[in-house]
Amino acid sequence: MALALAASILFAVANLFPILTLSLQGKHAEATLLGAVLELQKQGMGMMAGLVLFTTIVVPAMELSGLLYVLLPLRLGKLLPGQTAVFRLIHSLRPWGMIEVLMLGILVSLVKLAHMANVHPGWSLWLFGAFIFVMAATAASLDSEEIWTRLGRHYPSALQPNSAARYLTCHVCGLLSYELTNKAVQHCPRCGSHLHIRKPNSIGRCWSLLIAAFILYIPANVLPVMSTSSIVGAQVDTIMSGVVYLWVSGSWPLALLVFFASVMVPLLKLMALTLLLVTVQKRSRWRPLDRARLYRLTEMVGRWSMVDIFVVTMLVALVDVRPLAAVQAGPGAIAFGAVVVLTMVAAMSFDPRLIWDSLQDNVHTR
Ligand SMILES: [Zn+2]
Incomplete structure (x- = not known):
């Protein structure tokens, strides 16, 4: 509870101050997280603004307030209505909170901007940095099993000894x-x-989610994710040209990182899910343990592809020193965001237990 309180304070204060400030020939611009979202909205990128708002502000705020709603009363020995539902919601929201991916995105935009202007980290950057560690400590010290026990639902019929069930x-x-054969829809008693x-x-x-992602993967890589206009001229960037730019400007570790997160991960994820689906449908017995590991990896790394979305967000918000320079988000960014979300939901809707079904002939499958 102490850590969750500390994380809440850090998160609230971090949202008040600018993350980065930019100065170019006497002109200044600064970006807060919410300001960046509003700038995207102003450019007509409502869907992208919604995605950034959801993953970096709404989800962490809901997760923390929900956690405090569960933990504070429990600490005082009280139970409040809806705590079970709130704790269940926290569980399903967790994969969508992406502050650590946002931090990587800020780092990349810092490097990209360092060549054209003076960029200074703001207060909020350090606060978000601290927030990530405190949030990780909160998650590590949270014992869900104990919380579920303390929320104290009575479930006498949970485990009825029945050899056939x-x-x-x-x-x-x-x-x-145990499966109750007399019920069509069964709920967890706890x-x-x-x-x-x-x-x-x-x-x-x-x-179906995977096919939609495959289709959108093409515009995500072909269409521009952002366009930069300055007094020297205009430049249009795709995901790949952004990577090339980082490489040429000498930040090759970052170029590799972005290449891996934005190009390789979505592609490997699409291929891994296709492989899993095909082998499951063919009831293959081929290396089930490796396939189970592949599934876990796919589920874990998917969110890091969001880094490019956050880079574009930060650049759009910061590089607004008209008439010297301005950055506009491009349609490729929307397609790219959709690919990340679709593959994440696809991985979540896959049931890894299907991998093992072909090895157990007595298990009934649907
Ligand atoms: Zn349950």
Whole structure:
């Protein structure tokens, strides 16, 4: 609770100050996180503004306030209505909080801008830096099992010994239940989330999200993600030309990092999910453990592709020193953001238990 309180204070204060300030020939510009979102909105990039707002402000704010709503009363020995639902919500929001990816994006934009103007880190950059560590410590010291126990739902019928019944694991709280054959829809007795032997329609849903992502991957890489106009001329950048620029300007470690996060990760993710879906549909018995590991990796690294979205956001907000220079977000950025979100949801809707089904013939699959 102490760490969650500290993280809340850091987060609130970090949102008040500029992250970066830029000065170019006597003109100054500064960007707060919310200011950057509003600038995107002003340029008609409402979807992208919404995505940045959701992943860097709304989700962390909801996660922290929800955590305090659960922890504070428990510390005082009280129970408040809706705490179970709130704690369940925190669980499903967690993959969408992306402050650490935002920090990488800020670092990349700092390097990109260093060649054309004087850029200074603002107060908020250090506060967000501290926030990441405090938030990690909060997550590490949180014992979900204890919270679920203390939230104290009674569930006498959770484990009825019945040799014929199948087990069901709760995706949210991890409680093991027996399948009740007399019920069409079964809920976890402890946290109330849906229980199912296999995620319903997993393969169909994953395929449709994946195909949509494949289609959008093309405009994401072909269309410009941003255009820079200055007194020297105008320049249009795609994802790849941004990487090339970093490489040529001598920041090759960062160029490799961005290349990996923005080009390789989405492509590998699309290919990995295709491989998983095809092998599961063919009921393949080929290296199930490696495929399970591949799935976990796919789920873990996907969010880091958002880094380019955050770079564009920061550049748009900062480089607004008209008439000297201005940066506009391009349509490629929207397509790219959609690819990241679609592949994340696709990975979430895939059920890794399907990988093991072909090895257990007695397990019924849907
Ligand atoms: Zn549960």
